Amino acid sequence: MCEKTTGGRPGNLTPQTRSFIGRGEELDRLGQELDPGTGIARLVGVVGAGGVGKTGLALRAAARAEPHYPDGVWLVELSPLHTAGLVGLAVVEALGLSDRSTRPVTEVVAEWAAGKRLLLVLDSCEHVLADCVAFVEATLPALPGLRVLVTSREPLGLPGERVLPLDPLPVADDAVTLFADRAAEAGFTLDPADRPVAEAVCRRLDGIPLALELAAARLADLTLDQLSALLGERLPSRLDLLAARDGDGPPRHQTLRTAIGWSHELCAPLERLLWARLSVFAGGFCERAAQDVCAGGPLPAGRIPGLLARLVEQSVVRRRRDDPSRYRLLDTVREFGADWLRALGEEHTVRLRHRDHYRRLARAGCAEWNTGRQAAWCERTLTEHANLRAAVDCALTEPDGPLALQTVADVAFLWRHCGALREARHCLDLVLGTDAPPGPDRTRAAWTRGAVALLQGDLEAAANWAVRCADAAKAQGDPVAVVAAVYLRGGQLALSGRLSEAIEVLDAAPRLPVRRDALGAAQLQVRVALAFAHLLRGDDERARTVAEEVRAASRACGESWAGAFADGIVAQADLVRGDVVAAVANARTALAGHALLHNTVGAAMALDVLAAGTVAAGDGTRAARLLGIGERVWELTGRAQMDSPDLIATRRSHELRVRGEIGDRAYEQAYARGRAMPYEEGLDFAAQRG
Template sequence: MCSEATAWDRLRPRLGGAVRSGAPAASDWPGCAIPRGSLVCRAGDRAGRGVAVPENTTAEGRSGNLPPETRSFVGRRRELARLDELLDPARAGQGRLVTLVGTGGVGKTRLALNAARRASPRYPDGVWFVELSPLRAQGLVGFAVVEALRLADRSTSPVTEVLADWLADKKALIVLDSCEHVLPDCADLVRALLPAAPGLRFLATGREHLGHPSEVRVQIDPLPVGDEDGAAGPGGLPGDALDLFAQRAAEAYAGFVLDEDSAGPAAAVCRRLDGIPLAIELAAARLGELSLGELDERLGERLPSPLDLLATGTEEGPLRHRTLRTAIGWSHELCAPVERLLWARLSVFTGGFDLAAAEDVCSGGPLPAGRIAALLERLVEQSIVLRHRTDERRFQLLDSVRDFGGDWLRALGEERTLRLRHLDHYRSLARTGCTQWNTGRQLLWCERVIAEHDNLRTAMDCALAERDGPTALRTAADIGFLWRHCGYLRDAQHCLDQVLTADPAPGPDLVRALWARAAVALLQGDLDSAERWAAVCSAAAVEQGDPVAVVGAAYVTGGQLLLRGRLGEALVVLSAADLLPVRDDWLGSAQLQVRLALSMTHLLRGDLPGARAVADEVRAESGRRGERWAGAFAECFLAQIDLAEGDLAAAARNARTAVVAHSLLNSTLGVAHTLDILASAVVATGDGWRAARLLAIGQRIWERLGSAQMQSPDLMSARRACENLVQEKIGTEAYTRAYAEGLAMSYARGVAYAAEDLHGV
């Protein structure tokens, strides 16, 4: 990938003299460093390096993101006992990297999740599950870990450095699931993080090990049909494989009972399937339409699939792999032709999908859109498609099942066609999101972008791989804008940098991409990059000739001046922006952000009436159109103005309103900024203990953002002044205790605490 400077150099000649010659060096502008040892950097002095604090907790209140158990777990007692020992953080030496190795469908993921749940009480900084199967390009494993840890990283440091910095003093367990297709990236990440974080352990799953010198490899075999001696298990019946078959058969067919008559045929089925859990579950799901005898007979035919031709050799691993693929192929053969076609076409989705996406992407030819809902239900009944573990409206495929469908899609000659249809669907979705962003549908779009993150990333990868410059630019511009507003700054930076190095043609798509890239840099606190991209964006907007685009560009130009503390220059740029009718699309949002920046500039210059007039205007416009993003910042600025004017009740009320609105939109930047203001209002009322807790809650979020107070010297100075006032009010010892209480709160608990009105203020 080309560097940012390369992108700058390629764009500068196209835009002429409006842009300074060459990419400015970092020394061209004064830095805004965070003072070492200041209270702003209390938590390990990491606020300026992209360190973040996870917000998720388990139902028991522990940190982590382990998904809930949705189906009963069968067997693996010896493996779990072994993993209990290996994953003990008190264990010295080996065990910091444990890899579960086995063929597809053998149950590595479910075993890893169960072992991780058992280990979680021993890891105070969390057990974190990282799904790698949705990744379709190299170099993204670090991104996936950042997202799983909920590190809302807004820095520009290398992702490995960000992870190492946060994990350095933590006792945490990271589960890397399905490493086989990104094995080198996983190995590189583990090699970098284990020395940097002594309290960190990894549990990985895959079809082969990572190759780390201290790695402990645990071979995961299929479930035993009987015990080691071939004797009956508890209750006089065979072992784990049959237990699994019995439970899944009862789910598929209410009349199924495992007794002396059914145990023999059921055990025969399990033996035919070599005890592979996924194969057993697929077979058991057929008992609603086949008897046990018919099931055994059909399996005995060993119906071939094209994938059988790929599984050669006589070693146990390949043969078991062939057993699984044959079992999947057998399930495939039992499907109706249109069910098989839908299965193949669904393989292009990553991370889940909803019915509307399936209808749009997968319909065509013998598969009309109107039939897809019923066919999906049929595939769910057969355990081929699963309900998403956290959202019943969404569906997903297990990796082995999706891979099988992908091979059939290639055999049908439809792979590229379906991938382009997938791209078109999500490109259209992103375009609609940008078009409707500045409306009452904004919150829904934020939720949609988060839910579809994996598919949006896959669509973006496809657009780049197709080497269709205009399509890639349009896709990156839309997706990059949405990712910027929904917390995926690194993803936005990654895709925008790639398209902006390709000498894109002038026009609205280029302006939108440049605006998003500059706006990303603002939130990252990378003010040098923000200035460079803002200059290119302004020139491109002028060249385009759209007056609203010119107004939108004023935000990124004036915003970086504001954050540098160059308030007079910022005021000139922002005041000169024309007051045009506010649009419903992304440019309308940019228009409101120009006004927000102007209100903040007035505020920091001490012009409280000017700041209030503009903030009131934005709040009113936000209320009229039902959007929340700009409105929440307007409430925040009004709270700051109220505080400056001495109206403490209004300041606390507006700040609490802003905290709730920002949290609904996942706007951690807005939450952090508002908490600083709320703390100042609360200490002014005399409640220093509560103010100290609020400062600590806010500090954890500022760390998540990667740049304290967005590197603004004015905002950092205000924060330090509040901290000093609180210490004077309650004393250093009390401040330290109250601050520690705030630091101990989870993100969700902290936001709820901030939103409480305890004193009617």
């Protein structure tokens, strides 16, 4: 995970490519609220019924407000969350903070955002309202430069919150314009003579934007008169069960559900069934996943691509703008599908299919992690994060302990290597707190829990899990698992400053053929830890020898995680030798490997070495800028130089050398330029030859 940018600026908003109609008054009001020069409230809520256009309005207003927030406008999508307590984690993920500490997430966000001016957009708060309230209460008072814009069906209810109630579009003007625009997308041109009928349609749909879009999409198959006639009929009796739950709700919400119900009613039977089954996905899905999860009974897998395309044409399913190979359901549409799935009595069955699909996905990722497909699996893990989380939640709530252990062991291993340390720790503690049966899954889960503790600097927990993992590996009887367990003990000793003991433990691990799976990756990490311990003790040549062995093994496997760390260690040994050209080249190679896997800690370490090599090559100004870039990256991890006194002292020595070369004023200027660069821009600069 890494800090994101949009157009070279911090932030993660994607360009809004679809036409935005109406809402001029609301946009102006939000613009005033979000302008620090005119807005008084630091918490602003856009509140309204489902489908009324809250998210679209908030994103449009946030995009307009970007110039006021030099540290970014950040969208936090909350709709994929189904478990309490995850709002803070969702914010950390959206900000791209690769936090490696065990502190509360509110502290992590507050530390990173201190002194910054940024806007957080918390989208779809209603189902996690209490968590949103707790997060905002904890962060907003501590961060004067932070503003929060929320979208929800109800206000957060906090003091000072400015609420903008969002009503449907005026029928005679904006609603008809939106309807005509979306009808044109369906291939239907609205003539002036059609306007009275179009107005009648918009009036029946109460001017609710989502209802209008769903109705307009139907003009690919119906005439306007047919659509109007259908909307004038009574709600079909077989939808009464779904409508009944909102019988006491706001009339406009009932209108929206009625409109969605009509769209549902006009779908073919298999389209309706697919819609219902798609509701189990969290965040998004691809066609292959839809086939695997949703096929069964009257719905064969081979029919799903065509049915999916039809649902896209009808605006029931949306393609993601940033990745057209992935699909999503809008919240209200997904809720309707979930209701229908329950009415069909299929909810539990399909959720188990979803769990099993992502359980198999994670198992395949672990089996191939130590291969040339490692980077692809990293990207897949990040893309499917919400679905993997949902699969883990499902596994933990089912009575099948061994299956839950397997699911968590695989998913948490991938999360540990892809930056989601907190979620990995949470689910591992849950599954390992039970009487986990002995075997490969328990060993891998214990190893991952210890490895997470090492990265978070929790050395007491790392020592505990080192013992438990070693015991599990011995009970399992797998020699490679026994070697993997050595990494935890040796790493814990090294980070505790007991370098001689660490080297003795790590060097004693048997040298077995390197496997291509998760434990094979652990084999390489044992040797990386050994090289690192030699380096910290000052034995640079021994560190180089071990690191070069790791590089060779890494390249033979095709993996990058361990290999990039080995490249960085070789670069540091090059510096000690005085081979500046090789040091810079190897540091850049290390940086490229870490960037490939979004390994923020590795990238920060490589930047420190690259800065040292750059000043040794005579370019102090560029070195100062690299140190500034590195400081920003370390900031994302929450633990500068991994809290290692040796690494902190080494970085300080680099800084003093650069200051001595170019002077304090030139250093501060170049350092500030580097520190101001967003993550990706900074890495691109570092990758260039000076």
